[in-house]
Amino acid sequence: MSRKFLNSPTAYALGMFAMMVPSQAFSSFYTYFYVEKLGLAVGLATLARTIYLIWDAVNQPMAGYLSDRTRSRHGRRRPWIFASIPLFMLAFVMVFAVPPSLHDSALFTWFLIALILFEAIATILWVNYGALFPELFTGAGLRAKASAVQQAYQIVAILIGTALTPILYEALGFGTMSVVYAAVFGLFMTLFVLNVRENESFAKEEPLPLVQAFRETLKNKELWLFYVAGSFAQTVNGLVSSMIPFYAKYALGVEEGDVTLLMASVFVSVIPLVAVWFYIVKKLGGYRSWRLAFVVYGLSVIPLWFANDLGTGIAAGICFGFGLAGFLVSPALLGSEIIDRDALRTGRRREGMYTAVGGFLTRSSGLISALAFFVVGQMFGYVSGDEPGPHPEETFRYLICIVPLCLLAVSLVVSLFLKPQPAPSIPHAQGGIDA
Template identity: 75%
Template sequence: MSRRFLNSPAAYALGMFAMMVPSQAFSSFYSYYYVEKLGLGVGLATAARMVYLIWDAVNNPMAGYLSDRTDTRFGRRRPWIFASIPLFMLTFILVFSAPSGLGDTGLFVWFLTALILFESVATLLWVNYGALFPELFRGDRLRARASAVQQAYQIVAILIGTALTPIIYDAIGFGPMAVVYSFVFAGFMLWFALSVREDEGARREKPLPLVAAFRETLKNKPFWIFNLANSFAQTVNGLLASMIPFYAKYALGIPESQVAILMAAVFVSIIPLVAVWYWVVRKLGGLRSWRLALAVYGLSAIPLWFGQSLGGGIAAGIVVGFGMAGFLVTPAVLSGRIIDLDAEATGRRREGVYTAVAGFITRSSGLISALAFWIVGMIFGYVSGDDPGPHPETTFRVLISVVPLILLAISCGISLFMRDLDADAGAGRRPPVRKGAGVSSQTN
């Protein structure tokens, strides 16, 4: 392996590609698989997400804390990543391998169990992967470039996980599809893990005690504003991906075989548009480009309401792809800066805790998405594929256009409370020492 490739943006992006292929297939098609294909009620699917979220509130932050405290010759993050690879493969296959004849209760139990196991292992992977970003890439320009490369790989993975998945499961079924994606994940994840090296100095820093670590994180006002805003935008990412198969069937009236074309329109368009948003970040900086991306993303969902055919859906999909590209590229710069300022304030780099708590906040977007599905379904009478109700077309037009517009308006509103972190740093503000905390911390 060349030294130039080691710790490069391309090497790091391999991990994103590896995780996003199965993760995108999961987020885009688990609802379709359980609700539309297997007949699980939307209410039961929502209840399963709520139970999982309670568990996620515990395991996500703890994963980050344990990662920060890990000290091995292989680093803090990589041992967790290596250990999680086979578990991720097994649990992903479990999600899409529900036995037939379970009944409503049995299917609910299977879905809940598979969901908890899969997303628990996914937590370990995402926390440790995400924690490497601010450590490997320092400075706004390098982070913007690394983020652009990472998101280009992510879009290719999203394209595979969305546009190719219907073709694969139509040909061989959901279970074999999960097996194929699991081996794709394992190959690229191992390539990534063998291509990065952690900072030796970072793992030798004495970590904060548990209570102090979370106290410092929870008192960080910019961190909370940033991640609350992102949680609503992240909901839109998941909602759009998971609603496209329903939107295609009920609103556009196209066959399942053409769903891949519609998804490709959205996600192929994002690949060149990532470069546009990289240029925007360089011109406007992290904060202003992030706010602009949220606003553009919200407006880009409007054309989806007016789609009437495959052609109209493709045109609307390209527009929403531009908005999604902005949200994929811009947050990484701000997130890394928040962690840098925390390291200056506490004297310790705590990427694991920050990534984990941020992960819980943004992963809670899955509950928002599930609740939106359930509420809109109740309003318009959609229960499941077996009982779509009298207005399924309106149900999915609202879910794919109106709900994203509302959520991103909320996200934009929250983002206005975010201050310019670089301006604060440039003004020479020094964080005071909190009595009894044992570390200094930035005043919010």
């Protein structure tokens, strides 16, 4: 690859594409696969997510702390990413390649182990990948550009992970589908990691001791407000994408083969809308564009309540896509500014620790999503695909519209407590980042 490509927004975006293809397939279909196809009870699926979250509370910050302390000739982040590539591929295949003989407690045990392994390795990848962003890209304009390019690649990956997945698992089965996506991940993640170089000066800084690193992180109010607000909105991302197959079946009466069209309506529309939000972010700045995104995202879920067939479902999906695009593009600039201010205050670069904290809160959104599924399912009598209850349509209309609207209202309220700050001045990293 050319030197111009090295550390460019496009090179960085390859990593997002690589991780999001299997991750989106996982988040959109693992619940549907285990609950609707394999008959695992919703309560057991929720219990598995709860157990995982306890483990993740330790796993996330330690991954960030160890990443910040790593010193090697290849950098702090790249060695972790290299080592995780084959492990992630194996763990993803394990999630969907379930032995057909497993039922009840054995199926729950397999699901729990697969979930813990997959999410633990994903933690290492996401922490180290995310920690590279504020280091590679400095300045509001470059960060807005890099975020827009990154999110465009993410949306293409989401489209593949959602719209293509039903076609693949119908034609090949869930197990073979997982092998295909694992191979795609391995190829593009390797291309990404070979075309980024870290700033050597950042790695020369002596990291904060463990206790002090946690103390500095915990007392940063700006960080916590940013990530807590984002975690509720992130719950909407995962909840809506995972509920679309159920929503299509029970609320819209759509055949399973047409789920691809419904998902495509959301994620194809997001691709051009990312460009719209790029200009909004440049115009309004990190804070105002981030808060506006919560408002737009909340309004965008309302049409999903009124859709009643494939056509109106597609129209509602396009509306939702505009809100989703805003949430995907807007946080990167503000989040990087918060990390830069911390570096100026402490004299240390701690992208790994901060990314880990954000990752933990983001992943905790999965538990909120699972609890919402369980509670609303109990309200309307939905247990599993074998026992959908008397009102499955209401179950999934509430889960795809009312619950997201409430979550985004919480995000907006929390965001009001975060006051705008002047953007800090941070020296540029080395190596072609202005490409």
